[in-house]
Amino acid sequence: MHNWTQFNHQGILASAGEDAYALIERLYPLCRSITGAGTRQTLDIIGQQIELDRSEVPTGTKVFDWIVPKEWTIRDAYIISPQGEKICNFKEHNLHITGYSTPVNETLNKEELLPHLHSLPKYPKWIPYTYNYHSEDWGFSISDEQLHSLPEGDYKVVIDSDLKHGHLSYGEHLIPGHSEQEFLIYSHICHPSLCNDNLSGIAVATELAKFLKNSAPLNYSYRFVFAPTTIGSITWLSKNQDKLANIKAGLVIAVAGDAGQLTYKKSRNDDSYINNLAISALETREMPFGIEEFTPFGYDERQFCSPGIDLPIGRLTRTPNGCYPEYHTSADDLNLVKPKYLADTMDACLDIIELFENNQTFRNTQPFGEPHLGRHGLYKKAGAYNIQNNTFAILWVLNQTDGTKSLLDIAQRSKLAYSEILNASKALYDVNLLELID
Amino acid sequence: MHNWTQFNHQGILASAGEDAYALIERLYPLCRSITGAGTRQTLDIIGQQIELDRSEVPTGTKVFDWIVPKEWTIRDAYIISPQGEKICNFKEHNLHITGYSTPVNETLNKEELLPHLHSLPKYPKWIPYTYNYHSEDWGFSISDEQLHSLPEGDYKVVIDSDLKHGHLSYGEHLIPGHSEQEFLIYSHICHPSLCNDNLSGIAVATELAKFLKNSAPLNYSYRFVFAPTTIGSITWLSKNQDKLANIKAGLVIAVAGDAGQLTYKKSRNDDSYINNLAISALETREMPFGIEEFTPFGYDERQFCSPGIDLPIGRLTRTPNGCYPEYHTSADDLNLVKPKYLADTMDACLDIIELFENNQTFRNTQPFGEPHLGRHGLYKKAGAYNIQNNTFAILWVLNQTDGTKSLLDIAQRSKLAYSEILNASKALYDVNLLELID
């Protein structure tokens, strides 16, 4: 018997939004990077919500064109000003330290120090997020206001870090469904204390996983990957090449908690399945949303949509990365994200997934002429004036189920609501006028 | 030698319209249904105009998902009012009886009677057309005005009918042409005293058959089917599955005599041959006409366009079914249809058929460079200023006849009138610069 998936998620959305926000609050203080303790602690905390299959890939491992980098440990970092004030204190805000900074313990004059300090003149009170994975160097982020108030004199710089052979960490959660074909959800976990980018994506994905786990039976399988951006998805892809053929659609979820409207970014192939699914589901919600054309910049969709991988994986955000002023600054904090926006992103994901679950292809078992609907109990009233409300949908489904069109295709051709096509299909399936094409 | 079909039909249209109207006048009084004597008498009268190959399919025959129903005989039906007045008298207007009503002979009070009476509040003077093929029951149609004047009291109800094992009747007329490939014309014959729907379609099809019979030689064969709607086309399709591969194009003709503009309803596949033919021919007439997208509701195009059949068969009407107020009421009478509109529908059909006859695919026999038109007698004058009028059409035909494009394709690419392309093709064929691809 066919499973028609119907999520009853309206009732749980408010509490799921609160739970997601609570998870963000727990994760916010940790100093994450592409490797290291903060990332591992982040996976520990996610793992308290949903069972995680953890991987640790050693430094030096070749993953496609990349090599897993050394693991970065940061214990403390600060500068003592000429007046003896402790500034750029890592323990006050982890954005003060440039990611992957090498250890330092020396005294510099202001002129020597300045090239190592990064600020944002446009937003003088905010600390920018900086990192440097490409050379061995060190740096601090500082508000532009404070930068301009620094006196001449000697500065003592302390960075208690090391960059050693270690591991890159990621975690996965698989919810098996009737089919081995998968929907992949990917969230990056490498950013330090930044709430929207991307604790929001992590929290929405975690809540989605909890919800789907409780929604069995599912027609398809769902895989959640929590890993650092770029090197994380490259590593995961490199280690899981045998699984890629099963991925029918997927989403990178990020920047999921701000007040902006939802934005779907298309996958590389303009007519990919995920593009049709996501845009159709978002249209059905009858709320404004944006569509971005594919570009090879952004988050991990860059890797999923590289030419040798080329998966039907799009990206769902609210305001896209780089399009809100707080992006990659200390202002991306617990005030920028709200439970209701997290809940709204989760709602949209569930709409996309519910469409994915049910958008199967059926074949009309009586394709020669129309079936005798009356005999099948589907046409009860007499006379042309009494056509039943859903008879139009029934006739469209019967007419189009030639084995090449999914229910979404039929909704698009008939210009009827997908829900009407779905209901008609259920009625027809119940009387064996439709059969599923596997 | 290739046959270029050219109908000289302008001269005969007026008299064909009159003949069609006269046929409607003869058929109007008969009480047709999907089976029974009225339908058989209708085929008798058509058979006096064109030779009909008649079929009688027994009740109980399985036709695809359907079963041929019992045959319905109606001899008399009326109600005696409390004042002794005979109302809803079948012999005064056969729309008074609901099609397929079971026999009755009993007395009911007004309250018991009312559920069996059907009226049209929006048009209080008109009797609606009602039928009930889906359950064994009875009913009468009555004007809303009269319905509201009925007094309390006892009503004697008489329906002298029976529903017995019998046959479903249909008739066919085939005009063979050079090719076994066919153009199908289908008209439904199951409606009682309703002129536009569909005595008009029957009459136009009959006149078309008479005209084509006299227009030999024809390149293609033409099959006319006169049968009840839905169960009739399903039965015909079920009995003629071996003939379907020969059908290259076709039309359901109905609602062909009112004052509205012509409306072409597309077949299921948007780029089907009949869609291109019909729309191109209607455009050439330079009179306003409508185009309807395919939907799986309407007349017998539903069956011809079911997924297992999927033939290139569209529908030609004037005002579409359901879009004029008199539709399925006693007001669809001899005043609604006019000879000139019947003639106009027939003219449009002949334009479509003439295009079909000639729209063949030729191959340029000298495809390497242009042929030397002068040597073939096709380029007579000297100098660039003296290019012949039809030289543009000749050059387009030569350029495009690579064996993949029909004459209509060439007209569409060149933006020249189809008639110019046709004339150029005749000239080129005459000097063996074109050969027909069969």
Place this chain on the structure above:
Amino acid sequence: MHNWTQFNHQGILASAGEDAYALIERLYPLCRSITGAGTRQTLDIIGQQIELDRSEVPTGTKVFDWIVPKEWTIRDAYIISPQGEKICNFKEHNLHITGYSTPVNETLNKEELLPHLHSLPKYPKWIPYTYNYHSEDWGFSISDEQLHSLPEGDYKVVIDSDLKHGHLSYGEHLIPGHSEQEFLIYSHICHPSLCNDNLSGIAVATELAKFLKNSAPLNYSYRFVFAPTTIGSITWLSKNQDKLANIKAGLVIAVAGDAGQLTYKKSRNDDSYINNLAISALETREMPFGIEEFTPFGYDERQFCSPGIDLPIGRLTRTPNGCYPEYHTSADDLNLVKPKYLADTMDACLDIIELFENNQTFRNTQPFGEPHLGRHGLYKKAGAYNIQNNTFAILWVLNQTDGTKSLLDIAQRSKLAYSEILNASKALYDVNLLELID
């Protein structure tokens, strides 16, 4: 090592325009026709600029559907008026004689003479260009002004010509490149003293050949054909059928020296390679230009785009044939064409050819995820705020080089300038991240 072609042609354009104009001045006085001494002398003069491979095809040779005509020799032609004045003097202007006129030496009265005289009432001072290849006859062209001043009386008509077995002449110049695949440039040489049509095309093609000869190494080969229109291209095609498969793109160049904007006429197949190349290159020039849809009328594109040949060859003109008043008249003289317009046409041709040279298809050698740009020296700065200017182009090229898309395809998809895509491709090729698909 891959050759990236880059023409440094801006510096030489002015002198190339002057050289082209000087060539036109030398060729202008000659009386060309589709055969004969004038055509042969024209090839001699071109041959002094670029080495020509000459062909002489005998009268009577079958070339596809055509037969090479007799060779026409014209030595003198004039009329002595009743007043003894020598008019329509061939030695004053070779347009006075209708091409292919048979010899005459007789005296006619005005009424007998008039059918042999051709004038242009719309431009009463100009002599029209007339010819008659289709029947053996004679004629003169005359200004309309002079025609209307002719008195009654006897006219002595002298045409010292003959029409004898001879040859059709054409010349070719091939510049070999790395690949045997060719770009074809065709210019017709059969028009008498008409500068824009087509001494301008001949001169631009000659200058192009000189320039390309000095631009080795070239990725592709370039073939220049100088031959009469229609019968010339048909003859060349007929004699070179084994070479056609190598032609990847090409242009008919004509009417190349007037003040009008450039006009590209598309080849037969709307999505042909030359159409994409030429339109893209012309767009990049940021000067207004016209696009004409393909029609089977015009110059030798008619033959290259006949259905049996069907090559990706378009046409480049300035004001198209027939669209300027001086077309095919004595006013198409040395004043109508200017060095700067000849130079501009040549510049456009070089833009098209440079695009052709470089628009190859590469394959990303690290297609699984993005390559690690830093490791390859292509991503130098840290942090999202410091993305290099050309990183967008680099990422687009890497993303799209799946082996099915040329550099031009990538520019079109990314909406980046072709030059940026080209530069990014060079950078990627240099570090072996791209390989050429041959």
